[in-house]
Amino acid sequence: MEIKVCGMREPENIRSLISDVNPDWMGLIFYPKSPRYVSDEYSESLKGFPVRKVGVFVNESVDEILKKVKLFDLFAIQLHGKEPIEMLAELKRKTDTELWKVISVANEINWESIAGYLPYVNKFLFDTASPNHGGTGRKFDWEVLKTYPFDKGFLLSGGLDEDSVGEIRALQKEISQLEGVDLNSKFENAPGLKNIERIVRFKEKLDHSL
């Protein structure tokens, strides 16, 4: 199972994350209202790390997203707001960078309403709905994923912590499209500063639960 650690920005913290956890992806949040916001001033200090960077955007313009792709050398664009299908089509025409669409879950999911994203996205990511868009530290009811009708892989997100491992593995047994998990606020000492030991423990637990 793949691991994305989101909300990173401090170089020393990133160095420890890579050496101790070696995650599949690291998320940088480009939403100015987030307490984990990564401004352009971080761009120099975030260069050269051997990890795939995912840029998290909320209702941002295509031009601004493409600027960040270049400046931060992003591997994937995670669209975490109400981005319409046409915007993903435009991004797909303009960049080879992977596109991930976040589906914010409140209650039921209308699968038909998200099917239109399929030709454009590399992954979906399911997260807990909130007015702040993400980083809530709260889980949604994973039962709604059990009717997931597509082949496309997805990441599970929203309030995951060490205690979630058993349920994550159980869900993966039922839904093979669940490819990975996205970790954030439950692993923080402060917003934007991760507790690496806690992530190491999560990963060990995940590896031993196979």
Ligand SMILES: O=C(O)c1ccccc1NCC(=O)[C@H](O)[C@H](O)COP(=O)(O)O
């Ligand atoms: O984390 C934020 O501050 C944030 C704010 C606005 C949009 C997205 C944000 N985070 C993106 C992520 O992918 C988080 O990992 C995801 O929301 C889960 O966070 P958490 O519930 O804290 O585990």
